[in-house]
Amino acid sequence: xxxxxxxxxxxxxxxxxxxxxxxxxxxxxxxxxxxxxxxxxxxxxxxxxxxxxxxxxxxxxxxxxxxxxxxxxxxxxxxxxxxxxxxxxxxxxxxxxxxxxxxxxxxxxxxxxxxxxxxxxxxxxxxxxxxxxxxxxxxxxxxxxxxxxxxxxxxxxxxxxxxxxxxxxx
Amino acid sequence: xxxxxxxxxxxxxxxxxxxxxxxxxxxxxxxxxxxxxxxxxxxxxxxxxxxxxxxxxxxxxxxxxxxxxxxxxxxxxxxxxxxxxxxxxxxxxxxxxxxxxxxxxxxxxxxxxxxxxxxxxxxxxxxxxxxxxxxxxxxxxxxxxxxxxxxxxxxxxxxxxxxxxxxxxxxxxxxxxxxxxxxxxxxxxxxxxxxxxxxxxxxxxxxxxxxxxxxxxxxxxxxxxxxxxxxxxxxxxxxxxxxxxxxxxxxxxxxxxxxxxxxxxxxxxxxxxxxxxxxxxxxxxxxxxxxxxxxxxxxxxxxxxxxxxxxxxxxxxxxxxxxxxxxxxxxxxxxxxxxxxxxxxxxxxxxxxxxxxxxxxxxxxxxxxxxxxxxxxxxxxxxxxxxxxxxxxxxxxxxxxxxxxxxxxxxxxxxxxxxxxxxxxxxxxxxxxxxxxxxxxxxxxxxxxxxxxxxxxxxxxxxxxxxxxxxxxxxxxxxxxxxxxxxxxxxxxxxxxxxxxxxxxxxxxxxxxxxxxxxxxxxxxxxxxxxxxxxxxxxxxxxxxxxxxxxxxxxxxxxxxxxxxxxxxxxxxxxxxxxxxxxxxxxxxxxxxxxxxxxxxxxxxxxxxxxxxxxxxxxxxxxxxxxxxxxxxxxxxxxxxxxxxxxxxxxxxxxxxxxxxxxxxxxxxxxxxxxxxxxxxxxxxxxxxxxxxxxxxxxxxxxxxxxxxxxxxxxxxxxxxxxxxxxxxxxxxxxxxxxxxxxxxxxxxxxxxxxxxxxxxxxx
Ligand code: FES
Ligand code: FES
Numbered sequence: 001x002x003x004x005x006x007x008x009x010x011x012x013x014x015x016x017x018x019x020x021x022x023x024x025x026x027x028x029x030x031x032x033x034x035x036x037x038x039x040x041x042x043x044x045x046x047x048x049x050x051x052x053x054x055x056x057x058x059x060x061x062x063x064x065x066x067x068x069x070x071x072x073x074x075x076x077x078x079x080x081x082x083x084x085x086x087x088x089x090x091x092x093x094x095x096x097x098x099x100x101x102x103x104x105x106x107x108x109x110x111x112x113x114x115x116x117x118x119x120x121x122x123x124x125x126x127x128x129x130x131x132x133x134x135x136x137x138x139x140x141x142x143x144x145x146x147x148x149x150x151x152x153x154x155x156x157x158x159x160x161x162x163x164x165x166x167x168x169x170x
Numbered sequence: 171x172x173x174x175x176x177x178x179x180x181x182x183x184x185x186x187x188x189x190x191x192x193x194x195x196x197x198x199x200x201x202x203x204x205x206x207x208x209x210x211x212x213x214x215x216x217x218x219x220x221x222x223x224x225x226x227x228x229x230x231x232x233x234x235x236x237x238x239x240x241x242x243x244x245x246x247x248x249x250x251x252x253x254x255x256x257x258x259x260x261x262x263x264x265x266x267x268x269x270x271x272x273x274x275x276x277x278x279x280x281x282x283x284x285x286x287x288x289x290x291x292x293x294x295x296x297x298x299x300x301x302x303x304x305x306x307x308x309x310x311x312x313x314x315x316x317x318x319x320x321x322x323x324x325x326x327x328x329x330x331x332x333x334x335x336x337x338x339x340x341x342x343x344x345x346x347x348x349x350x351x352x353x354x355x356x357x358x359x360x361x362x363x364x365x366x367x368x369x370x371x372x373x374x375x376x377x378x379x380x381x382x383x384x385x386x387x388x389x390x391x392x393x394x395x396x397x398x399x400x401x402x403x404x405x406x407x408x409x410x411x412x413x414x415x416x417x418x419x420x421x422x423x424x425x426x427x428x429x430x431x432x433x434x435x436x437x438x439x440x441x442x443x444x445x446x447x448x449x450x451x452x453x454x455x456x457x458x459x460x461x462x463x464x465x466x467x468x469x470x471x472x473x474x475x476x477x478x479x480x481x482x483x484x485x486x487x488x489x490x491x492x493x494x495x496x497x498x499x500x501x502x503x504x505x506x507x508x509x510x511x512x513x514x515x516x517x518x519x520x521x522x523x524x525x526x527x528x529x530x531x532x533x534x535x536x537x538x539x540x541x542x543x544x545x546x547x548x549x550x551x552x553x554x555x556x557x558x559x560x561x562x563x564x565x566x567x568x569x570x571x572x573x574x575x576x577x578x579x580x581x582x583x584x585x586x587x588x589x590x591x592x593x594x595x596x597x598x599x600x601x602x603x604x605x606x607x608x609x610x611x612x613x614x615x616x617x618x619x620x621x622x623x624x625x626x627x628x629x630x631x632x633x634x635x636x637x638x639x640x641x642x643x644x645x646x647x648x649x650x651x652x653x654x655x656x657x658x659x660x661x662x663x664x665x666x667x668x669x670x671x672x673x674x675x676x677x678x679x680x681x682x683x684x685x686x687x688x689x690x691x692x693x694x695x696x697x698x699x700x701x702x703x704x705x706x707x708x709x710x711x712x713x714x715x716x717x718x719x720x721x722x723x724x725x726x727x728x729x730x731x732x733x734x735x736x737x738x739x740x741x742x743x744x745x746x747x748x749x750x751x752x753x754x755x756x757x758x759x760x761x762x763x764x765x766x767x768x769x770x771x772x773x774x775x776x777x778x779x780x781x782x783x784x785x786x787x788x789x790x791x792x793x794x795x796x797x798x799x800x801x802x803x804x805x806x807x808x809x810x811x812x813x814x815x816x817x818x819x820x821x822x823x824x825x826x827x828x829x830x831x832x833x834x835x836x837x838x839x840x841x842x843x844x845x846x847x848x849x850x851x852x853x854x855x856x857x858x859x860x861x862x863x864x865x866x867x868x869x870x871x872x873x874x875x876x877x878x879x880x881x882x883x884x885x886x887x888x889x890x891x892x893x894x895x896x897x898x899x900x901x902x903x904x905x906x907x908x909x910x911x912x913x914x915x916x917x918x919x920x921x922x923x924x925x926x927x928x929x930x931x932x933x934x
Contacts, residue, residue, distance in 0.1 A: 087408075097407060107595075108592070109267065110544075139866055145595055
């Protein structure tokens with residue numbers, strides 16, 4: 001039973017999670033999503049399909065959006081991981097979060113973290129995206145509740161707030 | 171961090187970010203909090219869950235020292251007013267996105283004249299009586315009943331609390347009750363003012379009024395306005411806690427391998443390989459399959475793959491969907507149990523056929539099995555704590571789940587604490603009368619033994635292949651139009667599986683009303699009208715799926731009428747209108763939607779066509795017009811949907827619009843793409859979202875919703891948006907291509923190129 005102990009085969013991995021140095025002892029086969037949720041205690045990223053089809057597990061790895069169900073925890077050694085929990089600065093919500101509240105851009109909320117993280121990556125790249133860019137950015141994020149229309153409205157509001165004169169309603 | 175945590179919810183109006191999720195609590199009992207409702211919150215936020223005395227432990231001293239005092243005003247089982255002015259509404263319905271936290275709180279706040287920013291919401295404990303759904307007679311959420319069954323109850327709960335606050339103020343200031351007014355959370359008389367919190371302790375000593383006075387709806391301030399949802403902040407910051415997010419200390423992760431066919435049972439399994447793998451704790455047989463226990467998900471999933479199990483399929487359903495369809499189709503050739511029989515349909519059809527064969531129509535419809543596929547798969551955490559059992563799950567029928575867990579664990583239901591969690595969608599899947607999932611989770615926990623919390627998580631594969639589907643249904647419709655363009659006959663035979671009989675709610679052979687809902691009550695005035703049904707058995711467990719019988723009956727009735735109207739030379743809107751007689755609310759939504767879309771027939775610009783449908787379900791009336799083109803994949807692309815809904819008093823217009831949009835997206839996903847397919851031998855083909863796909867954001871039409879103003883009691887909105895969506899789209903598609911799709915989903919049969927007609931421009 002010795003190789004059956006929970007500590008066998010683990011590697012020590014250090015990553016920067018939401019700006020904090022975080023050390024976890026993990027088996028090489030474990031995916032980032034589970035490490036974040038189970039070991040680090042950040043449960044905002046959701047597990048839905050575990051095959052890269054739904055986007056509910058989206059986090060940023062060194063600034064780029066990834067499906068954390070498809071990334072191994074050990075691949076993140078020395079890297080920057082940002083999750084939904086790190087988005088608000090203290091009491092200050094990120095404008096995308098605020099826009100989601102203002103526009104009712106969720107129902108059950110299970111896809112919401114992923115939607116927001118996908119949009120966050122978009123806005124970091126291009127602060128005033130076109131409607132098409134917005135839709136493309138979240139086209140990998142499934143919402144079984146169908147909150148899509150308000151998600152687009154929320155993203156448009158963030159864009160238009162950032163630069164009102166570029167309003168480009170359909 | 172790794173302790174079970176509960177959500178409490180605050181309105182998001184305060185500037186300060188209140189962290190309403192208390193993370194420093196140990197295992198806490200929702201029941202404890204609620205039953206000690208008269209317990210003071212003192213300086214605590216009321217949304218925190220106070221531990222019951224039984225759960226008290228050293229680390230809880232801080233919380234406990236504030237308990238047991240005076241101060242929280244609890245006029246009834248639904249309203250808690252704390253010294254800090256927060257008003258917590260105890261919600262008897264589970265929140266999975268359909269909005270009861272916000273809706274029920276709105277109704278209480280209205281009668282209480284509270285300010286929206288002081289409102290909080292919290293889940294009720296399992297208690298079949300106190301928190302029963304009047305539509306069911308027991309505790310439960312479903313059938314789009316949350317607002318409808320709670321409306322009067324929540325109004326009275328709010329009005330009672332208000333009257334007692336007013337009485338307390340009158341007493342304190344020595345004025346007449348009639349001199350006291352309440353507005354925006356402030357009680358005042360002459361120069362005196364007090365907040366709810368300041369009056370809470372005194373209010374508790376007042377006698378509740380026998381018959382609280384309710385507001386005239388004309389004076390509603392909050393009902394009918396768009397309020398920020400109460401669960402907004404925690405859902406956008408990743409802090410909302412669902413069952414999946416519960417990682418209590420020392421949690422064991424469990425996954426399960428189910429039998430490959432419905433009704434097959436486990437013969438034997440070999441787990442030698444699995445048990446050698448690191449992190450694997452145990453592999454056990456349970457009545458539902460083989461449970462694998464591990465320290466984490468990766469270990470559990472890997473181990474599950476390396477188990478070999480053999481199954482006894484003697485009693486299993488081994489027919490394929492194709493074979494079941496053939497059997498149902500055969501049954502549907504003859505009339506079944508009679509739901510409606512007016513006039514003589516055979517005579518009318520013969521008469522029409524004798525005039526001109528082209529004036530009769532005979533169509534067989536096929537509706538496949540459908541999985542609900544909510545974002546969060548079924549999951550539960552169950553822990554034995556001495557003679558008690560604590561559980562966390564997204565329960566739609568808490569009292570039934572509590573009972574099932576108690577039975578399996580061998581304890582009395584009162585020793586089972588059930589913490590209802592937020593759920594990542596349901597669409598009917600979590601509403602299980604016989605509590606099969608709660609029983610499965612309990613079996614899995616029991617087989618592991620000991621007192622570690624066991625978290626059973628279904629994989630997506632378990633979910634799609636796990637049964638409890640929308641029943642496979644075949645319907646045969648025959649109709650006739652006479653020489654002067656009147657629809658003279660409608661003969662509908664439905665062959666399906668009864669959900670109430672399947673779930674044990676009804677063991678009789680009588681007609682199950684759910685089987686014929688939306689068909690039996692066809693609103694169109696057709697003289698010779700017959701609806702009959704065959705309730706057939708399969709080995710596949712079935713369940714209500716968003717809008718239940720309306721999900722199939724709405725599709726075939728509204729596409730069939732559209733074809734008959736075309737044969738009769740009538741416009742789809744005007745033709746329906748003429749047949750609707752005194753069905754004023756149907757006519758109201760149909761007229762509204764026609765106005766919204768400036769309807770002038772099916773034709774639209776840019777290679778698009780329009781289709782319409784109107785359907786009543788769950789006492790709400792919805793009409794939709796869909797504008798459709800041929801998409802690049804040869805399937806319908808829906809560009810725009812106009813939707814009119816009459817659901818009585820519109821409590822939260824934003825929630826109603828969201829539910830309409832959700833119903834449309836969910837319905838279109840199913841009609842266009844989805845089927846659960848039993849292959850030869852009975853194994854399910856699909857296993858994940860790659861084969862059971864949903865509408866994506868770029869495929870979602872723009873939806874414009876209009877709510878009819880009404881003073882009638884509110885009715886459901888979670889389901890009624892769905893039934894008209896499929897047929898309105900299909901009617902547009904038929905106008906566009908000539909192709910009347912009767913075998914679903916569209917991916918199986920729609921062939922745009924074959925019969926393309928009338929397209930004037932490129933599709934986009
Ligand atoms: S869980 Fe990662 S994409 Fe679905
Ligand atoms: S809000 Fe429920 S899945 Fe998107």
